[in-house]
Amino acid sequence: xxxxxxxxxxxxxxxxxxxxxxxxxxxxxxxxxxxxxxxxxxxxxxxxxxxxxxxxxxxxxxxxxxxxxxxxxxxxxxxxxxxxxxxxxxxxxxxxxxxxxxxxxxxxxxxxxxxxxxxxxxxxxxxxxxxxxxxxxx
Numbered sequence: 001x002x003x004x005x006x007x008x009x010x011x012x013x014x015x016x017x018x019x020x021x022x023x024x025x026x027x028x029x030x031x032x033x034x035x036x037x038x039x040x041x042x043x044x045x046x047x048x049x050x051x052x053x054x055x056x057x058x059x060x061x062x063x064x065x066x067x068x069x070x071x072x073x074x075x076x077x078x079x080x081x082x083x084x085x086x087x088x089x090x091x092x093x094x095x096x097x098x099x100x101x102x103x104x105x106x107x108x109x110x111x112x113x114x115x116x117x118x119x120x121x122x123x124x125x126x127x128x129x130x131x132x133x134x135x136x137x138x
Contacts, residue, residue, distance in 0.1 A: 003066070014102070015102075015105070015106045015109070018102065018103060018106055019106060019110070021043055022039070023040065023043050024099065024101065024103035024106050024107055024110075026098035026099070028040055029075070029097065029098045029099070031097075033095045055073065056070075058071050058073070059073065067105075081137075082137065093122075097118050099115065099118060101122060104118055104119050104122060105119075
């Protein structure tokens with residue numbers, strides 16, 4: 001229970017940061033896909049840089065999980081076609097809806113209830129992928 005509260009607190013802070021940075025704003029996302037503003041690219045670039053630095057720290061310092069297990073980061077498989085297709089589908093969905101998965105929950109908690117339709121669509125897409133994944137090229 002104690003660790004669950006820790007994750008809830010981290011999620012709350014993450015949602016607060018995304019909201020205050022306007023990363024959940026449909027208008028900011030629209031500006032990004034129209035190449036009218038650097039704002040979202042700056043946020044995404046900062047996230048990528050933070051991830052790279054964090055992974056390097058984990059690798060070089062041999063940091064372990066909270067249970068003491070070593071963190072193992074497997075090498076990526078060869079081939080990029082599936083990543084391009086997946087990224088394209090994700091980006092199209094993001095552009096059409098104006099929200100990626102994290103902001104869906106943030107916007108729902110802020111009272112934008114039409115996003116229930118988006119959440120149902122995202123969950124349906126995930127479910128359909130689960131049904132079809134064995135028949136898709138991986």
